[in-house]
Amino acid sequence: MQHTSKVVWGIIGCGDVAEVKSGPAFQKLNHSELHAVMRRNTEKAQDFASRHQVPKWYNNADELLKNEYINSIYIATPPSTHLEYTIRALEAGKNVYLEKPMALSYKQAKKITAAVEKYNSKLTLAHYRRHLPAFLKARQLLNSEVIGEVRFADIQVLQPIKSALVADSETNWRVDSAISGGGYFHDLAPHQIDLMCYFFGPYDTAHGFSAGQDNTYKADDIVNGIISFQNGVQCRGVWCFNTAEENKKESCIIYGSKGRIEFSFFGDVVKLIMENKTEEFRFKNIPQVQQPMIARTIGYFLGKESNPCSSDEGLQVAKIMDIFCGISVS
Incomplete structure (x- = not known):
């Protein structure tokens, strides 16, 4: 049963960024609970969960997404899997806090934006410097x-x-x-x-x-x-x-x-x-530099404040990046 009074997180990709910059913040903030982490390497997923006192760990994203207690997903994998994991999380009815860059390309970022609208879920981009x-x-x-x-x-x-x-x-x-x-x-x-x-x-x-x-x-x-x-x-x-x-x-x-x-x-x-x-x-800055942004994201997911960085804003950044690199955005 999903909570409506707090954000219950699952992390997909508990690597370097989640270790210090973001992961501990999910446990420090009010109305927030880090319930599970996922990494394809079983030993590393289990190690992260043990060191950070996270109740559950998985080596398969589908198993994490099936967990009905979790209502929000933090995707901290390399960009090549952002599109896949984001759409699967949105399909599963979860809100998403997505690492930058939004996707491999502007074309992929457009698919993410369309999915946010299709599944009527919430998505925030982790452009955390906005709130430092x-x-x-x-x-x-x-x-x-x-x-x-x-x-x-x-x-x-x-x-x-x-x-x-x-x-x-x-x-x-x-x-x-x-x-x-x-x-x-x-x-x-x-x-x-x-x-x-x-x-x-x-x-x-x-x-x-x-x-x-x-x-x-x-x-x-x-x-x-x-x-x-x-x-x-x-x-x-x-x-x-x-x-x-x-x-x-x-x-x-x-x-x-x-x-x-x-x-x-x-x-x-x-x-x-x-x-x-x-x-x-x-x-x-505190070591968990993403904490102010995550706090705003929690407020947004709980319906208490506006989105601190929307998919449309992330889409604009993705488009500019592709233009700079000479990639077609038509």
């Missing part, structure tokens, strides 16, 4: 027009071939396009592009191109893109994963008519620069 203190502060500064009218945003993610920004995993599946959708761009850029959409709203046009320059792996290792938003703001970004250690950089600068805002997507400091004076706002 630093980015809420940046958004508040933008909305208060402290830097005047926003002109454009400049994203630069310049990294050596082995980047510390990329999470460790047993196999380097993030550069296998069949599993990840592309290279490291597909792992990191969803958060950055989503924040721009969160700050500036719907977009009018986007253009971009990508290439594999170093040939260390088959996926592209450099992506450039520009976006023109409906409100007149423009954004340009470069994601390069083949540069020298000395060139390493990861930043976003938002330029306005009266000043600028600077921050790192992986940092905890927001800088406001006006008239050659710098004001810093410092924040400290």
Whole structure:
């Protein structure tokens, strides 16, 4: 019997991300219970459940989805299985909290969005930076027009071939396009592009191109893109994963008519620069960085608040990513 007064979770894919960034948050928050986890490797599924005091574990997603006590699913597998597991969870009448990127491609993301409507279930994308203190502060500064009218945003993610920004995993599946959708761009850029959409709203046009320059792996290792938003703001970004250690950089600068805002997507400091004076706002994130987003998702699943990141918003990010990579979105 499904609960209606609390969110009872099952996790599909209890790997690196679920270990610290998200998994423990499901047990810490009110009106939330982590009841079961699933991983195809039986030993690892059992180990995760034992270490995190999770009552049940499975090595088969169908068995987890048959559990009627569970009403919501967190899908934390690599992107190649997002479409399959999401649709199966929605068919089973479960709400879904889905890891980024939404799917392997915009075409797959469209199928997920259609399934959300078909099965009349709820789905939230795990673009958790939306609700971290630093980015809420940046958004508040933008909305208060402290830097005047926003002109454009400049994203630069310049990294050596082995980047510390990329999470460790047993196999380097993030550069296998069949599993990840592309290279490291597909792992990191969803958060950055989503924040721009969160700050500036719907977009009018986007253009971009990508290439594999170093040939260390088959996926592209450099992506450039520009976006023109409906409100007149423009954004340009470069994601390069083949540069020298000395060139390493990861930043976003938002330029306005009266000043600028600077921050790192992986940092905890927001800088406001006006008239050659710098004001810093410092924040400290908890280890379970997804906890604020999961809290909002629980509120949404229980009908107490709006969706913190809808499938339509995820679809917009997926479309921009494909355009940047020269993939047809028709």
